[in-house]
Amino acid sequence: MVSLALEQVGARYGRREILSDATCAPVAGGGLTALVGANAAGKSTLFRRIAGQLRGPGIVRLEGAAPHDLRYMPQDTGMSAALTVYESVILALKQGGGGWRLSAAELAAVDDVLHRFGLADLAQRQLPELSGGQRQSVSIAQTLVSQPKVVLMDEPTSALDLFRQYEILEALRRYAEETGAVVILALHDLNQVMRACATTLALAEGRIIAAGPTLEVLTPEMISRLYGIDSRVERCSRGCPMMIVDGPSGQARAG
Ligand SMILES: Nc1ncnc2c1ncn2[C@@H]1O[C@H](COP(=O)(O)OP(=O)(O)OP(=O)(O)O)[C@@H](O)[C@H]1O
Numbered sequence: 001m002v003s004l005a006l007e008q009v010g011a012r013y014g015r016r017e018i019l020s021d022a023t024c025a026p027v028a029g030g031g032l033t034a035l036v037g038a039n040a041a042g043k044s045t046l047f048r049r050i051a052g053q054l055r056g057p058g059i060v061r062l063e064g065a066a067p068h069d070l071r072y073m074p075q076d077t078g079m080s081a082a083l084t085v086y087e088s089v090i091l092a093l094k095q096g097g098g099g100w101r102l103s104a105a106e107l108a109a110v111d112d113v114l115h116r117f118g119l120a121d122l123a124q125r126q127l128p129e130l131s132g133g134q135r136q137s138v139s140i141a142q143t144l145v146s147q148p149k150v151v152l153m154d155e156p157t158s159a160l161d162l163f164r165q166y167e168i169l170e171a172l173r174r175y176a177e178e179t180g181a182v183v184i185l186a187l188h189d190l191n192q193v194m195r196a197c198a199t200t201l202a203l204a205e206g207r208i209i210a211a212g213p214t215l216e217v218l219t220p221e222m223i224s225r226l227y228g229i230d231s232r233v234e235r236c237s238r239g240c241p242m243m244i245v246d247g248p249s250g251q252a253r254a255g
Pocket residue numbers: 013018037038039040041042043044045046
């Protein structure tokens with residue numbers, strides 16, 4: 001069983017403290033976990049800190065996985081190299097080392113990830129020719145081709161149309177289920193979170209102020225505290241929870 005826990009994790013840029021005490025009980029693998037919070041709350045900073053790109057106090061505790069089993073997909077990934085989609089996914093697979101010869105298992109892993117994320121038809125296209133949404137899908141494939149056990153993705157659906165958002169979140173959910181990986185997604189669309197993510201971490205004031213089953217975390221009170229927005233969580237005619245925005249709550253949101 002793979003899990004990730006945080007104990008009093010901190011991070012700063014120069015003198016500016018962004019995270020003071022991010023603590024959460026082990027997040028178990030096998031499903032999607034959302035990381036939510038206002039702009040500038042520190043979601044990307046927390047991902048960088050967990051991925052070891054930033055130093056700071058506190059402990060990032062991985063169980064069932066080593067630091068090299070972790071992949072972080074940032075918000076902006078460069079896609080200017082003169083490579084085809086296929087080549088770029090191979091390159092991502094080979095970044096862990098192991099020489100340039102591809103085994104049958106590695107070729108199968110590349111084909112599998114291209115199919116899972118709807119990229120098989122784009123395999124021979126050059127990266128700079130792709131649309132924003134296509135690039136985002138390629139980044140996801142690059143991140144997952146080595147089958148990491150811990151995955152941190154910064155707004156992985158921000159450039160995708162409605163159909164692709166649905167398709168990609170389902171594919172990510174299946175990936176987590178099949179591999180038992182811990183998959184944490186920073187997301188702004190709380191309806192996506194409610195639909196796809198079993199667990200949610202809410203980040204504000206430099207710490208995780210709530211963690212647990214998504215519907216228990218994303219209460220109207222918490223949404224008001226995080227975003228300064230009045231909202232209701234209601235069931236649609238098919239029984240799915242939906243967040244309805246009523247407007248600004250007039251309450252200062254958590255920093
Ligand atoms: N490299 C950096 N140097 C200095 N300050 C930074 C750096 N990166 C981020 N910050 C600051 O850290 C704070 C948190 O930024 P971060 O990108 O972690 O927020 P976020 O929650 O991911 O925001 P968003 O939802 O807008 O993507 C912001 O105030 C930002 O200006």
